[in-house]
Amino acid sequence: MSLDAEDYRRVRQAARTHREELVVRLCGEAGLRPAEQARVRPGDAFEHGGGHLLAVFDTDRTDETRETALPADVARDLRQYAASNGIDDDEALFPVSGRRLSMLLGEVIDRTTGVDASATDLRRHFAAQLLEDGVSPETVVELGGWERLDSLAPVLPDPDRDDLIDAVAGAEASGSASQAGDPAGLTNGLLDASVDLAGELGDGDRQEAVAATACERLAGVTGVRFAWLAERVGDAFTLQAIAGVAERTVRRHLDDHGDAVDAAVADGEIRQVDGGNGPVVIVPVPTDDSAGVLALGTTVESDGRTTDTLTALAGQVGHALTAVERKRLLLADAVVELDFRCPASASVVADLSAALDCRVELSGVVPVDDGLLLYYLDVEGAGAEAVMDRAEAADGVDDVRVLAEYGDGATVEVVVTDTPAMALLDAGGRVHSLVATGGTATLTGELAGDADVRAAVDAVTAVHPDVALLAKRRTDHPAETAAGFRERLADRLSDRQATVLRAAYHAGYFEWPRDSTAEELADSVGVSSPTLHNHLRNAEGKLLTAFFDDLPSGEADR
Template sequence: MAVESRDAFLTTAEYERLRRRAETYREDLVVALAGRVGLRASEITRVRPADLRERERGGEVHYLLTVPEGDGETREAYVPQEVAHDLRKFANANDVDRYDPLVDVSPRRVQMLVGDVADRTDGLRDVTCRDLRQHFAWRLLVEEGVAPRVVQAVGGWQSLQSLAPYLDDPTTAEVVEAFAEEPAAGPRIERRPLARQRGTADARSDDLLACAGALGEALADASTTEDAEQVVCDSLSDAYHAVWVCDERGDVRTSAAPKSTDGVPADVLDAAGVTDGENIADVKVIDTASAGGGLSDEALSSGALSGCSVAVAPLRSSETVHGLLCVAHDAFASADRTFVADVGRRVGRTVTAIARKQLLLADTGVALSLRTTDRGVFLVAASADLGCRFELEGVVPVEDHSLLYFVTASGAAVGGVLERVSSADAVDDARLIRDYGDGALFEFAVSGDSIAPMLVERGGTVRELSVEGGVADVSGVFSSRVDVRRVVEAVEEAFPATNLRSKRDVEEPVQSAATVQQTVHDRVTERQRTVLRAAYLAGYFEWPRGSTAEELAASMDVSSPTLHNHLRKAQQKVLEAVFDDPDPRTVDADGH
């Protein structure tokens, strides 16, 4: 999510928290149809009350929904009882005819409704309809153990391969446990856990929930990356046999583990063939018993952690992996997997936030200057083909993990720039904001990789990005606490034709503006800051305006009222920071 990003699947707790932020029955129903029934935005707009039907089994009523898929095709989706009741209640309250669309809006408007709910949910502001549908699949497959073919059928996936990202290979312990619960003879009719097992699982979930609460409070007080890493080890130490935070090679940075076990992460990662945390989408459980001779560490073979499995989760914030969280335990049930994955995301976002705050408050930093001729950077390719110059004015994250680039171009016709940039694979849309005659300001909606967001996501501030004749020069400033070597390595890996030109210490003098910046950082929400920055870069505050509110809302995929709401609140907080706490040096002897 530099925006609050999400590369892993929504947990059930996160979904429930999101749904509680719905303010209207329509918002609540849309979120439920996407997250609990697995409908796409376009399918939600075609559902009618008449499409819901009942089927009785074992004295219980179940609900099925006939979902139009286009071209006259339909599928049967399963509707949880509470969602079915909400659907009928909404239809009755709004006098919707049985054969009229239940949510009579466009698919784009459905996406906006989900975005409005996400905007009101801390930590989940980038959630989309697609994220809710992915949660639907993950919840059924991982948490509820529904057969993949059933999930494929009710969710409308074309093949079982589409569901592969949601499933991990079973560990040896899970295989044994699954067969141990089979009856001695006869077919297994129902997969209902015994009451004893359910009670144990519920108790474990309660323990992990309490652990998550304590972790959240402790992370809020962390002021350095080292603090955050120590906090996670200390917080999880009561729930697991061993906890390590390490780099992607397995070299331990912090731990809460038995003595002489710091070699375990590297040993496990090597045996499992894990060489890059970015390849772990959510959490990976490594069964040390099945790894066999691949493990050399005595702690796993015969020592304090003998027989333990190890779960590995990336400390991820959007596309950036800050390290790995490794946890050893006897076995990892579904609740443990969900918990460890969520901890990895929370710590990753915390590390990114700490780096940005350190840069904001620091009076010194590290400046990196990079040069690239890599045509994988779309501005490099466009400048080479058009023979023009680009200056990046700013970058703003928006929905669906895309970015708005605000770029000034000179030396090429407006039509030529729009045509060339629009053809780039990484660019979804391009529009002219203002033509100055000798240059023009453009807005590019970008969903592919780019250098600027890579620097920002790793805690930096992009000071300059200029491109001319197929050569791009980029400079960014980082807190002195950031490992800039890893930043450079990440950029060079993504764009091989990139070189580090210079690295130097710089002074960032604390001025009165820094106080305003800190106030804005503390009081303006991420979504409000995003909208305010996009409006500023798009010329919304200029006269005449460079962009209208409607154009800006369309670019950010939100409704116009939502945009105005965010803008007003953000402006109010910024002005309060400027005027409510005047610098005493500006007050004269008479108090004026």
């Protein structure tokens, strides 16, 4: 969910200790993930130009990843907390793991009646506040450590988006600002379109429909002559939608201004060119698996406020295009399967097989908050204690738990932070299988039939250079009603309910005797036990409702 100012105030009030409040504020007002907070030292905070900054480091503190701004009172709270607890400048501010801080946040939120949120929602609140204060989206991305502008797209359709949009525009426009000849009038029209598109883009079931809706709505804005959207395919661009202009004119734009279009995509910066009959603004559209551009023919030159608004709009469109593609992947009749070879240096699964001379197979994977994955691994040929010791010492592992022991094998839950599977998921793919023997793991993933395979492969190998693509093949999904059932259920479950239900299944919570207790499961997904039971009971109810209510008449009684 999205947190408004009142929700966030209530979350702060629910904190019972100085530490709890500081953890909440560092997330909600400085944009720090729980894992990043676990690496903070008092000496990382410093003053600059009359303000306060905090250096945010990577896992081993060898490289500074970014600097974020600290509100003055948050900086003061940080110093007071360190002083009152006798914490030196070079000591950890919170000497616990990031997962423990994530659980602490969850406990505070659980005490806040009517708020069902996570660390991600607190960070989005941080982004929304900066945007309301007029900070550019590019700067917000840098401060919060997001990788792409489209990461901010979920902030736009929040209930308080009118205030957000007004702040981004700096809009205290006079009556004359609505005239087509005034850049402020163009900006205000684009802002109105953004509000409308927040609801309309979600209705599209294909990327073509989303693109057409966006172009038609934008072409109707006062001060906009036309709009078109294109996607890069290989070295050329394929038109996805056109409104207000002939296709031959658009193709001439692409021919005449190809360098500007390529540059916009390459560096993510807006370009403005002369289209002959007026300016043409070329805006990069960020999506997970392709490169695209949105072009608007306008009647006036765009100013800084207009380009900020267009950046946010492009992120909104890109987010909708990505969401449609991911949903289509679940329902596709055909998929592309990719096999990746992962050495021990890139995969904890491969590392276990090499060090312990065993076979390791992934039985389930569950994404959780803060970019973590829960791996459920079946190990053959090595005991539970040896698996625990080796996994805990491996890079990219946050936690390990034994679920079951049997002879010379075990089933374990491993919390991983940096894996090829995560890169594949981020690229819009799905993990089909992961098996390791002899120090090499084979990761098999699935992409939609018409997905950009090269982009997905590059996304994996760019993060993990030691990983190599072994094979690519196209396969058909068998026609079955299970896909439709999963779609219906996915529409009913919240993200948190789906995460808890999936984790409970893979962790053996429904077995008898149980492989995992409720307390262990709650710790794995980073929530309190009462919250886990609440989400699990709601998810079970929706699962049974989807099964019994959606069956054909009489079938439920068989």
